[in-house]
Amino acid sequence: MATIRDLARQCGVSVATISRVFNNPEVVNAETRDNVLRVAARIGYQPNESARTLATKKSYMVGLIWDTDHRRPGWRHPFFQEIIIGLKTALSERGYHLLMLATSDDEGSHLRAAKRHNLDGVVFIDNGTQDPALTQLAESDVPCVSLDRPITGPRTTYVISDNAGGARIAVNHLYEQGRRSIATIAGPGRTRPGIERLDGYRDALAALGLPERSHHVVEGDFYLAGGHAAMRRLLELDERPDAVFAAGDEMAIGAIRAITEAGLKVPEDIAVVGFDDIELAALVQPGLTTVAQDKGGFGTAAATALIAMIDTPATGSPPPSVLPTSLVIRGTTSTLPRTSP
Template sequence: MATIKDIAKIAGVSVTTVSKVINEYPDIGEKTREKVIKVIEQENYRPNAIARSLSTNRSNTIGIFFTDHLNSGLRHPFFRDVIYGIEKVFFQKGYDLVMFAHRWGDRFSYTEKSKNRNVDGAILMGMPRTDPNIDRLINSNIPTVFVDLDIVGKKASYVISDNVQGAKIAVEHLYNLGHREIGMIMGQWITKAAQDRLIGFQQKKDELKLDNNNKWIIETEFSEKGGFQAMKKILSLDEKPTAVFCQGDEMAIGAMAAIEEEGFSVPDDFSLVGFDDIEISRYVRPALTTVHQDKLLMGEKTAELLLDIINEQKSFFPIVLPTKLIKRDSCKAID
C-alpha cells in the first residue's frame, strides 16, 4: 500500500506539499494540486485518519445535533432531506458525520459532546431559541451553523428559509381565491420557524385589512396528530374560517383527516395550505397546496457555510433561502 512518501516521490514534490493537497490548503498551485491528486488516484492512496488528525489538528468529522421532540428520528421528512444535502457535500470533502439526538428538556451539552468526539464543526437543527446550552457552544469557538435558527457568533452563522415571506404568499393565495376568514395552525412558539410564519401570517392579513381572529390561531406540535387536534378545535367553534394555513405539511395532512372525520371536505368546505412541500404532500388526496422550501439546498448550503467557517474564510454571512408556492388541489375559489 502506498504511503504519503511514495506519493511525494512519484509526483516529484515534498511530503509537505502532498499533505497540503490532501488537507485542501489554498497555497498550492493548481497544476501541482492536479498532479498530486492524479498520483493519489493512480496509487489508490487513502490517508490514515488518525495520523492526519494528529498532523492537522482536525478529525474530518462533523457533529449534527437535532431536536427529536416527536421521537421520529431521521424519519422526520424535514431532518431527513436537510441531512441528505449536508452529507452530500461533506462526503465529497472526505468528512464523516456523527449524529446526536435529544428531546426538549433534556440536559444536553453540545459543547461537551463536540469536544468529546473531537468534531471539526457542529450543525444544530430544530433547537428552540431558549435552549441554555446554545450560548456556551457559541462562546466555545467551535465552528457552528444553525438551521432554522438565526444565531450568529465569531465562528457561528445560520441557514434559514424565508419563513415570513412563505407565510405571506400562503395568505395572499387564499385571499386571491376569495377567502377573507383565514385561520392558522402553528407550531410551538419557541421555534424560530413558528415565530416567523406567524409574523408573516399576521403582517399579510394586516396589509389586506383582514380580521386577525385569535380564536382561529391554534398552537400545537409540528405533526399530523397536532394538526388533527388543532383542526378539531377550529371545527368546534361557532364561527369558523373558510381556509386554514398550516405551518407544516404534516399538520395540514392531520387537519385534512379531522375535516373529513367531521363530515366536511377539502376543498369544498375548507381550503388548506401547508408549508415545507414534503414528498407525501403531492400524493395525499386532495393533493396539498403548500409553500415549498428547498430542504436539499438548505443542507448543501449549511455544509458549505460550515466549511467556510472551519477553513477560516475572512468573511461568512447568514444564508436566507427563498420560498415559493406550489399550487395543487386543496384550495378552492369562493364567492
C-alpha cells in the same frame, strides 16, 4: 487496494492534485474534484485519514446535535430527515464525516464532547428550548452552525428559511382563490419557524385588509395529531373558516383528515395550504398545496458556512443564510372562481 498513484493515473492528473482533492478540496476546480471522487469510488481508493489529519491538523469530523427524545419526537419528522441527508451529502463531498452526538442535561456536555472528539465544527438543530449547553458551545471557539435558529457567538452563524415570506405567499394564494375567512394552525410559539410563520400570516391579513380573528389562530405542534386536533377546534367554531394555512405539512395533512371526517370536502368547503413540501405532500389525495423550503439548500449552506469558519478562523463568522421559499400548487386549493366579497 488502489493507491494514490493508481487514482492519479486513472484520472489523468498528478498525485499532488489527488492530494489536494482530499486535503484541500476548495482549491481544486469542481469538475476535476468531482471526477476524482467518482473514480475513487469506482476503483475503491481510500485516502489515508491518519496522514491527512496529521498534515492538516483537522479531524475532518463534524458533530450534529439535535436534542430530541420521546417527549420531542423530532427524529421522525420528514423535513428534518431530508435536511440531515442534505447536510451529510454536502459534508461528504468536501471530505468530512458527520458524527451524531449524545445529549444530556449537563450544561457543559456539548463543549466537552466537541473537544473530546476533536471535532472541527458542530451543527445543531433547533429543538425549541433554551439549552445552556448549546449557549456555552456557541460562546466557545468551536465553529457552530445552527439550523432554523439564530445564534450568536465568536464563530457562529445560522441557516433559516424565509418563514414569514413563505406564510405571506400562502395567505395571498388563498386570497387569490376567493377565500376571505383564513385561519391558521400555527407552529409552537417557542420555535423560531412557529413565531415567524405566524407573523407572516398576520402581516398578510393586514396587507389584504382582512380582519384577524383570534379564534382563527390555533397553535399546533408540527405533527399530524396536532394538526388534526387543531382543525377539529376550528370546525367547532360558529364562524368556520373557508381556508386554513398550516405552518407545517404534517399539521396540514392532519387538518385534511379532520375536515373529511366532518363530512366536508377539500378544497370545495375548506382550502388548505401547508409549509415544507415533504414527500408525503405530493402523495396525499388531494395533493397538498404547500410552501416549499429548500431542504437541500439547508445542508449545502450549513456545510459551506461551517467549512469556511474551519478553514479561515481569522475571518470571523459568515453572515446568516436566509433561504427563499416558493409555492407549490396542488389540489387542496381550488382554482375555481368564487363569489365571496
